[in-house]
Amino acid sequence: xxxxxxxxxxxxxxxxxxxxxxxxxxxxxxxxxxxxxxxxxxxxxxxxxxxxxxxxxxxxxxxxxxxxxxxxxxxxxxxxxxxxxxxxxxxxxxxxxxxxxxxxxxxxxxxxxxxxxxxxxxxxxxxxxxxxxxxxxxxxxxxxxxxxxxxxxxxxxxxxxxxxxxxxxxxxxxxxxxxxxxxxxxxxxxxxxxxxxxxxxxxxxxxxxxxxxxxxxxxxxxxxxxxxxxxxxxxxxxxxxxxxxxxxxxxxxxxxxxxxxxxxxxxxxxxxxxxxxxxxxxxxxxxxxxxxxxxxxxxxxxxxxxxxxxxxxxxxxxxxxxxxxxxxxxxxxxxxxxxxxxxxxxxxxxxxxxxxxxxxxxxxxxxxxxxxxxxxxxxxxxxxxxxxxxxxxxxxxxxxxxxxxxxxxxxxxxxxxxxxxxx
Ligand SMILES: *Cc1c(COP(=O)(O)O)cnc(C)c1O
Numbered sequence: 001x002x003x004x005x006x007x008x009x010x011x012x013x014x015x016x017x018x019x020x021x022x023x024x025x026x027x028x029x030x031x032x033x034x035x036x037x038x039x040x041x042x043x044x045x046x047x048x049x050x051x052x053x054x055x056x057x058x059x060x061x062x063x064x065x066x067x068x069x070x071x072x073x074x075x076x077x078x079x080x081x082x083x084x085x086x087x088x089x090x091x092x093x094x095x096x097x098x099x100x101x102x103x104x105x106x107x108x109x110x111x112x113x114x115x116x117x118x119x120x121x122x123x124x125x126x127x128x129x130x131x132x133x134x135x136x137x138x139x140x141x142x143x144x145x146x147x148x149x150x151x152x153x154x155x156x157x158x159x160x161x162x163x164x165x166x167x168x169x170x171x172x173x174x175x176x177x178x179x180x181x182x183x184x185x186x187x188x189x190x191x192x193x194x195x196x197x198x199x200x201x202x203x204x205x206x207x208x209x210x211x212x213x214x215x216x217x218x219x220x221x222x223x224x225x226x227x228x229x230x231x232x233x234x235x236x237x238x239x240x241x242x243x244x245x246x247x248x249x250x251x252x253x254x255x256x257x258x259x260x261x262x263x264x265x266x267x268x269x270x271x272x273x274x275x276x277x278x279x280x281x282x283x284x285x286x287x288x289x290x291x292x293x294x295x296x297x298x299x300x301x302x303x304x305x306x307x308x309x310x311x312x313x314x315x316x317x318x319x320x321x322x323x324x325x326x327x328x329x330x331x332x333x334x335x336x337x338x339x340x341x342x343x344x345x346x347x348x349x350x351x352x353x354x355x356x357x358x359x360x361x362x363x364x365x366x367x368x369x370x371x372x373x374x375x376x377x378x379x380x381x382x383x384x385x386x387x388x389x390x391x392x393x394x395x396x397x398x399x400x401x402x403x404x405x406x407x408x409x410x411x412x413x414x415x416x417x418x419x420x421x422x423x
Contacts, residue, residue, distance in 0.1 A: 039352045039397045043329055043390030044186050044214065049280065050239040056283040057241065060276035068273050069264060078275045085282025092285050093231070094222040095248055101265045102246050102278050106213040106234030109247040110137035110180075112269075113209040113230040116255030117178045118145050121207070125175035126150045131163045131192075132373035133185050135211055139369070142180075151175070157373050160322040161190035165197050172204055182211040183221065187370040187386060188321030189330025191215070198227020207253060213237050213245075214327060217288035219296065229253045235277065239391070240284030244277035291391065299328040299389055302398050306387065307331055309402040314409050320374065320384060329389040334376070336383055338412045343385050346408045352401060355386045 040048075060081065066074030068082050086097040093100075103109045118128060130142055132154050142152045153171045157163055163181055172179075179201050184191045194210050201208035209230035212221050216231075217238025223231060230253065234245035249255060249268075261270030311317055316336035335343065340356030347354050367381035387401065 037351065039400055041352060041354045041387040041389060041393065041397070041401070043393075044237075044327075044386065044388035045355060046236050046242065047239045047390055048392070049236075049241050050284060050287055052287060053240055053280045053283045057276040057280040060279050064275075066275075068275060069262060078273070081275060081279050081282075082273055085278045085285075088282040088285045089246055089248075092216075092221070092289055093248055094224050096251070098266070099223075099248055099251055100246050101249060101269050102244065102273065102281070103269060104274070105243055105245040106135070106211070106232055106237070107137040109232030109234070109245050110135065110211055111141050112247050112255065112258070113232055114138055114141040114178065114180055115145065115258065117207050117209065117230065118148075118150055119256040120254050121177035125173075125177045127173050127175040127177060128152045129155060129168055129171050129176060129179045131155045131157060131181050133157055133161055133163075133188075133190075133370045134180065134182055135186060135213070138180055138182070138211055155181075157190075159374050160325075161185055161188045161320075161370065161374055162322060162325070163192050163197070165193055165200055168197055169200050172200075172206065176204070176206050178207050178209060180209040180211070182213075183215040183226075184212075184219075184327050184330075185321070185370060186214050187368060188332045188374070189214075189326035190322040191219075191325045191327065194228065195226050201229075202227055217285065218292070218327065218329065220292070223248055223250065230255070235281040235284055238284050238288050241277050241280045244274050244281050246281070295391055296328045299393075302389055302393060302395065303328060303331055305395075306389075306398045306401060307333070309398070310405060313402065313406045317409075320371065329393075331387040331389075332384055333387075334371075334380060334384045335409055336380075337416060338409055339382050339416075340384050341382070342412050343408060346412065347385070347404070350404045350408065352404065355388070356382075356384065 060078065064077050064081070066072070066076070066078040068075055068079035082102070083097065086100050086102070089100050090097045103112060114128070126149060128142060128145065128150055130138060130152065146152050155163055155167050155171060168179060179197060181192055181194060181197055183194055198208055207229045208227065209232070210226065210228050211232050213232060213234045214237065215221050216233035221231070229250040231248040232245065236242040257268050259270045264270050264273060307319055310333055311319065314335055318334045320332040320334055321330065344354060344356040367378050368384070371381035371384060372378070
């Protein structure tokens, strides 16, 4: 196991009470993972679980291991912890606790929202509106529904990845039962005009779902201000654990459940609760709330420095996504004549983890559906990298990228030119 850079991180001891200073912990992590300080710039794919979150979760594995559905005190203790997390989520969203259902993550919440609304409203209509740049958990749920007889309109986006609320308005028919649009895109960072779309949905009395996995915990998300009926979020995208998330379901909005079994979550989502995960999610919500304003400012500064630095030092490079209506932590840049995959590998060798597309599809060599939706050719859609920042990103990490990337691009361009001139 030793010698493998990845396995070494598992040697890190869990924090004790004296050692919760995060800076110190990070420095220890650096020391223990060998001589090279690896830089992580893929926070849009997943975030490390905050040490304070882990600390809050730990008792729920052994001391407070009870099943919240049990009536004895062991169970009650776990049940209380879940309700506590539910209140924290509700408070952050401007919702009430009974509107929150815990799930196994963003993918499940999106499946639940889209399929659940479709099946519930079958007697009223069969038409769904979504956009071309949604996460696959929404797009593939829609594809599944098409096979079941539903009809789906996929709204295109402009070259910045923006959905035009007017085109949604025009797509609505008497059969429309759901509009599902993401709050912000995970690849290019564009923030969609969801409150405008929410108004349109409300006027026509159509259920409105947003995938807020990239925004909840990062920028303000209030269900009334945005005018949404359903909302999905996932803990591991905001420094909570993986495999847990929630769906917000506005009071009065009914959706069909597809997890049948016990009476958990008011019989809307059966299965024994992931107690430690839900406790961790709740802690992560409060931390996010405390850190948000400061982090938005700090991240935006680092983001803009990195964008400007790359555009200035790499010829034929271009920012993807909206120039200012974008997530504070997202950078997606096209670099002509260089394959994103090759850039990712070279960056990895240089100690920087980034992405050439969403984590779930970067193993397949399909171009990104999001970049294609911006109007890029199949060829150009391969020439991009995504750098996503997070709360452990420091100024020196940005400097390191700016030191390393131009050289990598230069080298890759000269080898691809050489290859091209041979053929
Ligand atoms: C990560 C992500 C998801 C999926 O969430 P999981 O919890 O990983 O299943 C859905 N939508 C968006 C926008 C995401 O970034």
